[in-house]
Amino acid sequence: MSNQTELSSSHAGGQADHEGIDASGVNDILMAGDKSKGGRPYFFNSAETERVMNIAMAIAAEVAVVRERIDTIERLLQTSGVLRQSDIEAFVPTDEAAEERQLWHARYAARILRIVQQELDAVAHPENNIPMQQIADEINDM
Amino acid sequence: MMSYQLPPVWTKLQRHEVFPEFSHDERARYNFLANLNRFVSTAIAPGNKIAFDKRVEPAFRAVHGRSFADRHEVAAAMSNEPIYQCWGALRRSTMEMRQQNGRAVVLRQAQQLAEKVKARLAGAANLVLAKDFVVPPYLRHVDNHLMPGSYHTEYFAGDVANAANYDSGLFVTSGGMLGSLTDGGGKAIAAWVKASYPDFKPRRILDIGCGLGHNTLPIAQLYPDAEVIAIDAGAPMLRYGAARAQALGIGNVTFMQTDAADMQAFANGHFDWVQTTMFLHETGGRAIHKIFKEINRVLAVGGLNLHIEQPQYTPDMSFYEQFMRDWDAYYNAEPYWGHMHDLQPVDLMQEAGVDPADFMQVGVKAVNDLDQKKADGQVTEDYGRSPIWNVFGGWKKG
């Protein structure tokens, strides 16, 4: 998406920037991701791999952002005397809390590796792996 | 850990009155990217040379019975090398992320930025935009360094979003090595001229392709009695640059929308110093000669003409290094970079009226107020990104 091409030809012109400033046509969410001109080179032999790497790097960035935000919160809490960072390092959860946390990690890992798990399932259970077109035809007879 | 050099945090950037607002997370995103860039350039990029020496070159030699004949052969062979593929994919990815992250920041506040700039420029006389300005075709043809919309696109009348993105994000690409106002190049050249030619008292200075004036202002500051004209093709850059100069209290620079290849606005011999900084490699194969012709025309006899650029490709530069330096040309959308660096500066200067006997060329390092120790210390070669440049030029002969 971009209204860049249309808009780029419009020129304010003249020193008189007297026209009202109106940015309401700017769709910041989509335009932030405008593609730059020129074909995109792919470095990996498979463009799909490169696509996945790009998504992974963007997520890595967001994890770093969350990490920095938590760090800010910890430091503010320390400054305001609510807790010390050493409290965090020394923290030992109760058995119950520890189990809840382990459960969270287990679910998290499963979410991330869902596709691998499902690919293995497909190999293990070919009977559940019939192409959808075939199922459609079969259902038509059911 | 001790020997690993961290890039300065993004908040070290000096924020002026028209600078965009950054949220906590937007700042953190840039801190991540600066570190990612640093890691990719210090830990991953050196793998290219290792793979080249150990695998790519021997394999080529085995097939062809000779080594590489030019940088294009190196490029073709390297494109199949997995280490290079991974580095290239990562480097491209960081450039794209930097653009998207920066655009997200400035576009959400595009209205406020334009209003701030307009308010700062009320009553000021340091901005001259042209009516019906024709953006040079080579600028319209590509978005240099993957910057969507390039320098000239206005998303609405009075827009400065792309300039604000450039101002606030260059820090990330350069790893903070250009200083808190991203003006390390301008500071270096101004200091070098002052020290080398203490008697030089320029009355009128022209900075061509000034962008938003990062590197113009240090020159204007060191020569406060000079009248400085800064020209560019991009209205958003000029608008933002003029407001930024006002905000930083620098009064002797006028920002003008003028095509460097056609500077009718200036009389013959009008300037005693014509400067370009990181500009020539973003022009075009025909335009560059028109520009030098125009420089020759507007420069006074005995005047100084200087250009800050990346190093040219010389016969003693290895094909591997030429290939690495060429990377930005194709993969960071700086397409003229490769061709331009095949030209000989001494020939270009002759077009600007400088006698080959008077041609000069020096290396200068960015003046970085953030951490002089780091700037002076060992800098990992990150082809095309290091804060060390080639300055060439000369004095126009009588």
Ligand SMILES: C[S@@+](CC[C@H](N)C(=O)[O-])C[C@H]1O[C@@H](n2cnc3c(N)ncnc32)[C@H](O)[C@@H]1O
């Ligand atoms: C890489 S930027 C350099 C900015 C600045 N010199 C600096 O060091 O920060 C190149 C600039 O040259 C401008 N430019 C390119 N061709 C031009 C031309 N023919 N006339 C005027 N400006 C031009 C672009 O708009 C852009 O702002």
